[in-house]
Amino acid sequence: MGRYIIRRVFGFIPVLFAVALFTFILVRVIPGGPFDYAGEKALPPQVVANIEAKYHLDWPVTWQFVSYLFGDDVVEFLSAGKYQQPADGGSKGLIRGDFGPSLRYRGQSVTDIIKGTFPISFQLGLLAMIIGLSIGVPAGIIAALKQNSWLDYTATFIAVLGVSVPSMVLGPVLIWLFAVKLGWLPVATWGAKPPFILGLFPRDILSWKFWSHAIMPAIAMGTGMSASIARLTRASLLQVIREDYIRTARAKGLSERTVIAIHALKNSMIPVVTIMGPLFAAVVTGSLIIEQIFGINGMGRHFVQSVGNRDYPLLMGVTLVYTFLLLIANLMVDLTYAWLDPRIRYD
């Protein structure tokens, strides 16, 4: 098991490299550059050239990529001084944990931006995930066990509703109802400001101030998730219940409760766990819509806005963070399989 994990983690490196390379090329292929225009104003070419020189966008693309990965000093060394690192040292390169400067937010580095926004997205995503699972799994189980009863129909109906009502509708409705009309909750923003516990978890998790801000966005994000989890759990459990080994368990005379809890549930969780991996990576890196509606300073918006701004390093940064989380989450999923299904072994 240990060797398997180590092997997988080493396998991350070529994946991350490939993602970095493809993203790097793709963003530069899109027409338009980060500094051609200020608003609707076309900037004189000389002005654009000054700014591009500052961010080394005048270097050949290969050297830009080398600089992104290994730093400006390596470029200067490898190109025998043809491309010089700037006086302040310039980018230290991804390999040394430097994601480079943001092209849009002058004076902020991509590392600063990710450090400031990722913890908030992580908290929100985690809360939404907890809501999604704690509603979705039980609802799915009940619906499956009471198949074709009113409980099943109600649960299915709510699940369909949850999937169909997008968060961009649910969010404003929640705001209108609980903040504007009833005045119970604040309209927007995330309650906590950095620092957080361990850099990720909210510092004042027990305070009402935190929850009053957190509850609406977490629900808006979590309900859609709970609906799809419920549907998946129901379908999977229904299938498992019809398996031969369940019939065997019943034939042995085990109580229905034991059959379901010990034999059926565990196996039916495999498809759920499978989608949990990518879902986790997606929700903890933020959601543009939820962040927009609730005015949350999360990372999700940067996935979209960095493309519009042609903020190459920021786009690369958030993409790589997402890739890394996805790889970790998928590894976790694979490890969970071994526990859920005894037939799966990693040696």
Added chain:
Amino acid sequence: MKKIAILVSLLIVAGLLLAACGQQAPQTVVVTQVVEKNGEQVVVTQVVEVTPTPPPEPVTLDINWGTEPPTADPGLATDTTSVAVAGQMFMGLTKFNPKTGEVEPWLATSWEASEGGAVYTFHLRKDVPWVKYNTATGEVEQVLDDNGNPRMVNAHDVEYAVKRTLDPATASDYAYVLYIIKNGQAFNTGADGVTADDVGVKALDDWTVQFTLESPAGFFPAIAGMWVVSPVPQWVIEAAGEKWTEPGTVVTNGPYVMTEWVHGSELNMKRNPYWPLWAANGGDIKGNIDVIHGVMITEESTAFALYENNELDTTGVPLGEMDRVKSDPELSKEYYNAPDLCTYYYGFVNNKPPFDDVRVRKAFAMAVDKQSLVDNVLKGGQTPADHFAPPGIFGAPDPGAFSKEMPFDPEKAKALLQEYLDEKGMTLDDFNALGITLMHNTSESHAKIAAAIQQMWKDNLGVDVKVENQEWKVYLDTIKKTTPLDEVPHIFRLGWCVDYPDENNWVYEVFNNTAGANRLRRGCVDATCTEVKPMKFDELTEQAKVEQDPEKRKELYYEAEHELAVTEAAYIPLYFYVINTVTKPWLQRDYPPLGAPNYWDWVIDWNAKKAATGG
């Protein structure tokens, strides 16, 4: 003896009551007391005047910046949010009157132009200190010089700021605004042998700064009010580098200092008590706002919900809420429709057939019902435009000046198009087979406008126009004058917003076929405009740029606007923007049409705000 004791006890009671009533509006309290007078007990009733203590909390303005400002550095700012932030912290030489938009003294108390108008001399205030916010104590502190005296903003700071903006190493987007200064362009573009010393800005003494221009420019005092000219602290920038604008590091000279900047979330400011223009310091600025609490909410409807919840003092009105705001008894009183110095237009590619013929351009222009567009599609109280520069810009014709010559007139439009078709021996079907294309950048509101105008052309001219859209930066690339003719759309959408309130910033910088981007492809010798011939409009705008006499300039600009919109019909001006805002009744404010919002002039009735917010 007894009497004194009674008096003392009375005073104590009154004192207690007074303490209990702290932070309340002024009121009188009736105090009843049993006292012994001449050996008998008497009930004495006294009316005690209770003076309320002044509100201990700072008067706070709650606003929405709208988005994370890309920078707070006045030398780098290009967008409205950055300008709004930098404008609170740094003073320009001049400023624009928040009501009329006229140029007024700010850091400079007076200025004069030389004979001929190519040299401008500005005289600065001598009493504006550099200040810094101490994040540990929460106090604003003056920056002291080597002798322990407050370090005042001086002419050398202005000279440094201008040279820094123009320095290619600063990489400022708006450096080009300063190309009017002698050698500004040469220095910024790294021309051989040109150094910062050659740039035409010089501190004559500590309080006088002189600008030498490339050519006479009557609008230079307006440029001097732009953020890129604001003095900045050289020693801080050199020590702290790019991060010099962070709270605790940044040294400023404006009415407010930055106290906190949580990137992407909040940016807060506090009154600079050392600023000499406050009424309290003997100046004439009467605003009472102590603290600016600014959030960054991108979503308009969320900001509006915050406003309704009394969490913001003012905000924009989302289009979807317009009808409710106008009909609601409360909100309609808080609503204000302020002009915004921006123009929305459709440009023709003037050398792409069939739009190389003025009759076709005129036909398309006259077939657009701008009033109906504003009333039925935009619904935000915009003004239909018949030329480029909106009212409030020096030299702009009055709205409607050309609407007689270029009216909405389907009959005339049809006749003009028919004339063209007859001459070319075409039918309307042949014309439609040309595949006329209108392109806009991807956005719901642009799509709505395009659909409405497409329908107007269909109804009024019988022509079929294809509407296409592209993502913003791709789009800007497509409509460049260098794009091959068969790839560029016939008609494109763009807007323009003010930098400084002079026609030069409008017709000359945008449409002059050598100075501007020439997306209209006017006067092109070849298809992609590598060579252009100046037309009458281009000559007029060149002339007006250097003309000294303001009246003469106005005439030239009137003629130029007429030339472009009527004679050439090179584009269709559609409408002038407005900003729809709501403001809480306790806030007295202005709606400055350009530059940074003047929070320093705003006044909040703090008790009213507190009563409403339950604070």
